[in-house]
Amino acid sequence: MTLTQILIMFVYPAAVGMILGLCFYGGLWLILRKLQQLQYPAIWISLSLLLRTLSVVFVLYLLFSDSWQQLLIALLGMLVTRALLVKRIKPGADHADKQVGQVS
Numbered sequence: 249m250t251l252t253q254i255l256i257m258f259v260y261p262a263a264v265g266m267i268l269g270l271c272f273y274g275g276l277w278l279i280l281r282k283l284q285q286l287q288y289p290a291i292w293i294s295l296s297l298l299l300r301t302l303s304v305v306f307v308l309y310l311l312f313s314d315s316w317q318q319l320l321i322a323l324l325g326m327l328v329t330r331a332l333l334v335k336r337i338k339p340g341a342d343h344a345d346k347q348v349g350q351v352s
Contacts, residue, residue, distance in 0.1 A: 261311075261318040265325020268307060272300045272326065273333050 249257075279296040286292045304326075312319040 257318065258321060261321040262325040262328075264307070264311060265322035266329045268304050268322070269326035269329030270333070272304050273330050275300050277333070277337060 275296060279292060283289050283293070308319060308322060312322055
């Protein structure tokens with residue numbers, strides 16, 4: 249197996265998956281941050297989920313419909329991105345700060 253084949257088989261799908269994960273979970277984070285400012289939050293969350301999911305499915309189908317191995321690697325890339333974003337954003341940190349501020 250040549251270096252080019254290795255790149256096409258493993259690195260390319262992982263990179264695509266990480267980019268898709270960044271778009272999917274980054275979009276979720278953005279919509280949740282704006283949630284209190286939105287007039288109809290349930291509609292916005294639903295539309296956001298639909299748009300993000302359709303985008304990811306479309307790109308994955310377009311690029312990896314002929315190889316389930318590459319599709320699996322791309323999905324693993326999305327999960328790695330999710331784990332990195334959760335670690336970076338630290339969920340609940342904003343909520344804990346607000347509670348401490350209210351107690352004082």
